[in-house]
Amino acid sequence: MVRRLYRSLLRAGLAAVLLAGAVGAVRADDRTFIRDERPVVLVLDASGSMATPLGRESRLDAARRVVLDTLTLFSAKRPAGLVAYGHRRKDDCTDIETLRKIAPVDVPAIRKSLSALRPTGMTPLSAALRHAAGLLSADGGVVMLVSDGLENCREDPCAVVDALKRANAKVVFHVVGFGMADGEMKRLACIADKGGGRAIETRDATRLEQALKTLVETPPPSQPPPVAPAPPAQTVEKPVVPPPPTPKPVTLRAMVGGTSVPGPVLFSVATASGATVYEGKGTEVTPDLVPGVYKARVTIANARTESDVTVAGTADERHDIALAAGLASLAVIAAQGLDLKDTDLKGDPIWTLAPKDGQAPAELDPVLAPAAMLAPGRYDVAVSLGGFTARTEIAVAAGKSVRATLDLDLGKVTLEAAVAGADRSLDSGAGLSWSLDSAKAGQPPLRAEAIARPTFLVAAGSYKAHLVIAGATLTQDAVVQSGKTMIVRLELPSAELVLTGALGPEAPPFTDWRDATWTVRPVKLIGDVNAGPALENKAEASPALVVTPGEWEVTLVSGGASTTRRLTVAPGAKAAERIDLAAGRLSVSAAPAADAPPPLNVVISFFPGTPEGAFAGKPIVEAGTRRDFAAILPAGRYRIAAADETGRAGTAVVELKPGESATQEIALK
Numbered sequence: 001m002v003r004r005l006y007r008s009l010l011r012a013g014l015a016a017v018l019l020a021g022a023v024g025a026v027r028a029d030d031r032t033f034i035r036d037e038r039p040v041v042l043v044l045d046a047s048g049s050m051a052t053p054l055g056r057e058s059r060l061d062a063a064r065r066v067v068l069d070t071l072t073l074f075s076a077k078r079p080a081g082l083v084a085y086g087h088r089r090k091d092d093c094t095d096i097e098t099l100r101k102i103a104p105v106d107v108p109a110i111r112k113s114l115s116a117l118r119p120t121g122m123t124p125l126s127a128a129l130r131h132a133a134g135l136l137s138a139d140g141g142v143v144m145l146v147s148d149g150l151e152n153c154r155e156d157p158c159a160v161v162d163a164l165k166r167a168n169a170k171v172v173f174h175v176v177g178f179g180m181a182d183g184e185m186k187r188l189a190c191i192a193d194k195g196g197g198r199a200i201e202t203r204d205a206t207r208l209e210q211a212l213k214t215l216v217e218t219p220p221p222s223q224p225p226p227v228a229p230a231p232p233a234q235t236v237e238k239p240v241v242p243p244p245p246t247p248k249p250v251t252l253r254a255m256v257g258g259t260s261v262p263g264p265v266l267f268s269v270a271t272a273s274g275a276t277v278y279e280g281k282g283t284e285v286t287p288d289l290v291p292g293v294y295k296a297r298v299t300i301a302n303a304r305t306e307s308d309v310t311v312a313g314t315a316d317e318r319h320d321i322a323l324a325a326g327l328a329s330l331a332v333i334a335a336q337g338l339d340l341k342d343t344d345l346k347g348d349p350i351w352t353l354a355p356k357d358g359q360a361p362a363e364l365d366p367v368l369a370p371a372a373m374l375a376p377g378r379y380d381v382a383v384s385l386g387g388f389t390a391r392t393e394i395a396v397a398a399g400k401s402v403r404a405t406l407d408l409d410l411g412k413v414t415l416e417a418a419v420a421g422a423d424r425s426l427d428s429g430a431g432l433s434w435s436l437d438s439a440k441a442g443q444p445p446l447r448a449e450a451i452a453r454p455t456f457l458v459a460a461g462s463y464k465a466h467l468v469i470a471g472a473t474l475t476q477d478a479v480v481q482s483g484k485t486m487i488v489r490l491e492l493p494s495a496e497l498v499l500t501g502a503l504g505p506e507a508p509p510f511t512d513w514r515d516a517t518w519t520v521r522p523v524k525l526i527g528d529v530n531a532g533p534a535l536e537n538k539a540e541a542s543p544a545l546v547v548t549p550g551e552w553e554v555t556l557v558s559g560g561a562s563t564t565r566r567l568t569v570a571p572g573a574k575a576a577e578r579i580d581l582a583a584g585r586l587s588v589s590a591a592p593a594a595d596a597p598p599p600l601n602v603v604i605s606f607f608p609g610t611p612e613g614a615f616a617g618k619p620i621v622e623a624g625t626r627r628d629f630a631a632i633l634p635a636g637r638y639r640i641a642a643a644d645e646t647g648r649a650g651t652a653v654v655e656l657k658p659g660e661s662a663t664q665e666i667a668l669k
Helices: 002-020 059-071 107-115 125-134 157-167 185-195 205-216
Strands: 040-045 080-085 096-103 141-147 171-178 199-202 248-256 265-271 276-282 292-300 303-311 317-322 326-333 350-355 371-374 377-385 388-396 401-407 410-419 433-438 446-449 455-459 461-469 472-480 485-492 495-502 517-525 535-539 544-547 550-558 561-569 574-580 583-591 602-608 621-625 628-634 636-644 649-656 661-667
Touching: 040 059, 040 125, 059 107, 059 205, 080 107, 080 125, 096 107, 096 125, 125 141, 125 157, 141 185, 141 205, 157 171, 157 185, 171 185, 171 205, 185 199, 199 205, 248 265, 248 303, 292 317, 303 317, 326 377, 326 388, 377 401, 388 401, 410 433, 410 461, 410 472, 433 455, 446 455, 455 461, 461 485, 472 485, 495 517, 495 550, 495 561, 550 574, 561 574, 561 628, 583 602, 583 636, 583 649, 602 628, 621 628, 628 636, 636 661, 649 661
Parallel strands: 040 080, 040 141, 141 171, 171 199, 248 317, 326 401, 410 485, 495 574, 583 661
Antiparallel strands: 080 096, 265 276, 265 292, 292 303, 326 371, 350 377, 377 388, 410 455, 433 446, 433 461, 461 472, 495 544, 517 535, 517 550, 550 561, 583 628, 602 621, 602 636, 636 649
């Protein structure tokens, strides 16, 4: 008897410590019925620091999960709202959003709101607390802040809470510090001191869950019961009615395969008449129950078990409830040998479970490695990430664990181009247009512009790489292996270029090497390849060249006429280019009268016309000859002067047309 009394006193003392002490003393799996019906607004920190890793998830991932679990504990009568800050914009102290207005808890809607949060910006604690308090009515309620850092928006949250509390004494402010640096929690505790609430510091997800459970289950300040009037004096003796049985703590534990479940489940306890007397969440719970027969229900995901429990009212009473479920642990990888962090995949994975044996539907968290207790049976599992999808089938057995890794089967392919015969690939992407086509129908091509060596992340398989450059399209087969980075080189073949020259569009091409002198210089070759002139002042009627693809400058000089053109030569092209000079050939014959002695030397000069109608003072061409001379000149008007060694001379004016071959006789007098 003394031992029982000692145990009762010890349990009562421990309960007092749980309600008043640090969260480290609260058991995460010891759930009690929530009696507080005041509206609550939960304020969640989604600032940039919440991206900090916490085991296999981030702080924000852990907070999302724990907040959602906590809200499932609320009774249908207790309304709740949800506010987040720092999740949309950087360096913006006004980034505060009401995710859910105060209303009965809607778990699917809250899950959707929480999944959209991305740790991004600042920590405007003061403004967020002011915003949350504004959602409550004059009847007050509870504001519960979860933050991993201090105010960085130049306000004093403690002063703000003090002012809010003076404005409405019925509002209570709790604060949970989650993963804060040493000593920082002391600077947040004043929020609870000023707000009439509690301050709890936590380091991991388990203690965060314990803290939130402690706060949501903290009852409101009790009111003294009304004093009943003294009963009138009774003169008739009444039979003594025995007092009702006293509720005693009973531990209910969920078991899978003979061991405790690895994560929290939902407990519900109802009387034989169907009245629910307890709801809680954990691996085990300890409701206060009077002796009798109860229907205990354990639920997690799509697995549910009901069991009859007979409560005897003994000390340290425990009942194990076997849950027909198995633990499915899943993971997604880019490929064997290729880590997801080495890819540019964006967003959260989307998991789908399709029961194949009549099980109820179930959902998986949008994380890289979800774990869930599921009803036994087969499931088709699929995960989508960054536009890629992997699938597998799992078989869940009661009391067993099953693991599956879904492989997106990805690889990388790097495309590069090189001039034929060159050791190095092009290091400039100017003028390069790439595409990568899958052999599978219906998949759009991947593209890259003006990049020397683009790299594509694709599913393993066969592809065709295309390069459009200088008007030519080159194609190369590419086979991408899972987890590998393949390099596919497209070789740029040299081009053949045949040049011909002519006086004009209607004139025949030159056939005499003395009529044409060529210079062919590079301007900008593909990939900025360096090359010297292909020809330099080469006298040749019709040269044939092999050149590097790109832009070339071609100059043709013939007599006193010249012209320059720029040509773009595509890889592998066999091009023939004709260069027209817009010139004419003028043949001059200078001689004295038939009875005069012939000249020994005649100097013939060609003076081009000027825009004003006169002629230039210097000849464009001047040559000595015995009698005849032919010159190629730009089309136009000329004065021709001839003089011999005896002083005999003569002149003529000629209009030379493009492509024309003209003859002019000059009499020397």
